[in-house]
Amino acid sequence: MDIGTRSQCARPPAVGGRSAGERCIVCEQGDIALFLEIERVPILCGRLCRSLSAARRIPTARMRLAFCRGCGHVFNSEFDAGVLEYNSEYENALHYSAHFRDYENALIDELIRRYELRNRTVVDIGCGDGEFLETLCRRGGNRGFGFDPSHAPDGYGGRRDGNVVISR
Structure with a gap:
């Protein structure tokens, strides 16, 4: 891609x-x-x-x-x-679409390759539910900080997958 x-x-x-x-x-x-x-x-x-x-x-x-x-x-x-x-x-909940997931996975692979996003700190402003950021961080061994005004804290207290924190 x-x-x-x-x-x-x-x-x-x-x-x-x-x-x-x-x-x-x-x-x-x-x-x-x-x-x-x-x-x-x-x-x-x-x-x-x-x-x-x-x-x-x-x-x-x-x-x-x-x-x-x-x-x-x-x-x-x-x-x-x-x-x-x-x-x-x-x-905003596009992850139910197989087409979108394929697109997102290809995009994440391309971003990791093109911008050498391995073992880095990634900031995602407007991260929504944080799923894209979480996948980018997991696959690249990155740490992530996401910010979104629509973020509703859940049982994770804003922390997801160990290496990702999401805040309003």
Whole structure:
């Protein structure tokens, strides 16, 4: 499986760059370092499209990941909840689909190979239930930290599979 050409993710622009005028959404300090900017990321990630052309029509938005030097919070400074469309077509539990599981397994293999994700620490912002992160960590011998506002703590207290922690 080929997940496409190497994106901006491979070389984050403006690593450690300062963002003028932006403030941390947690502590409200202004000492923010931008470390990743991607012009177009899908805003509807919880939907499996029936065709490549349908997938290409999914709305996109800019993502700018920032690190607050004051409190350590990592966030998308361009996040806009108003553009999210959670409706009857949104289905985050895609693991019931054999087609999706095949796609996910191929994607995980490609990510591990391409970005040498073995024995690393992986951060997944918007990790949903954490299943993708857990599989990526298990197969690559990685440690993972997942963050998702929809996360509902379960009997694991946010810890999954020993090497993965999920938080809101």
